[in-house]
Amino acid sequence: MEKWESLLGLMQRARKLITGEELVTKAIQSKKAHAVILAADASENTTKKIIDKCVYHGIPYVRMSDRSTLGRAIGKHERVVIAITDQGFASSFLSLTNDRS
Numbered sequence: 001m002e003k004w005e006s007l008l009g010l011m012q013r014a015r016k017l018i019t020g021e022e023l024v025t026k027a028i029q030s031k032k033a034h035a036v037i038l039a040a041d042a043s044e045n046t047t048k049k050i051i052d053k054c055v056y057h058g059i060p061y062v063r064m065s066d067r068s069t070l071g072r073a074i075g076k077h078e079r080v081v082i083a084i085t086d087q088g089f090a091s092s093f094l095s096l097t098n099d100r101s
Contacts, residue, residue, distance in 0.1 A: 001073075003096055004064075004073075004093060004097055005069070005072075005073040006073075007092060007093055007096060008037075008070070008074050008082070008093070009073055009075065011074075011084060011086070011093075012073075012074040012076075014086070014089070016084060016085050016086040016089050017074060017083065017084060017085065018033070018082070018085060019074070019076065019079045019081070019082050020079075020081070021050070021080065023083075024036060024050065024081045024082070025049070025050070025053055027083040027085065028050075028053045028054060028057050028059050028083065029053065029057065031057065031059075032083070033059050033083035033084065033085060034059070034060075034084050034085065034086065034087045034089075034090035034091075035060050035061065035083070035084045035090035035093060035094055036050060036054050036059055036060070036061040036062070036081065036082070036083050036084070037061070037062050037064065037070065037081070037082040037083075037084070037093075038050055038051070038061055038062070038063045038064075038080070038081050039063075039064075039065060039067040039069075039070050039079070039081070040064060040065060040066055041066045041080075042067070042080045042081065043080075046081065047063075050081055060090070060094055062094065062097050064097060067079060067080050
């Protein structure tokens with residue numbers, strides 16, 4: 001398991017994640033999301049919708065892994081999109097994922 005996966009699990013236990021396209025979209029619009037994780041295997045429609053919302057509202061996003069890995073990292077079934085609702089966790093996650101080029 002990679003560091004970012006462990007961090008996602010920790011955020012889930014701390015209840016600092018929102019999952020699901022509709023809830024994440026609302027979190028982006030209300031500025032509750034500090035970062036968004038989008039599965040690399042998300043559909044074109046979902047990808048465009050989420051990225052457009054993130055860009056418009058100035059929320060950083062990361063495309064990575066696949067839906068089953070994201071789901072497994074948070075102890076749930078497959079997840080396509082996840083919002084991080086804590087600024088500290090979001091910063092840690094973004095710096096971790098930027099380091100793994």
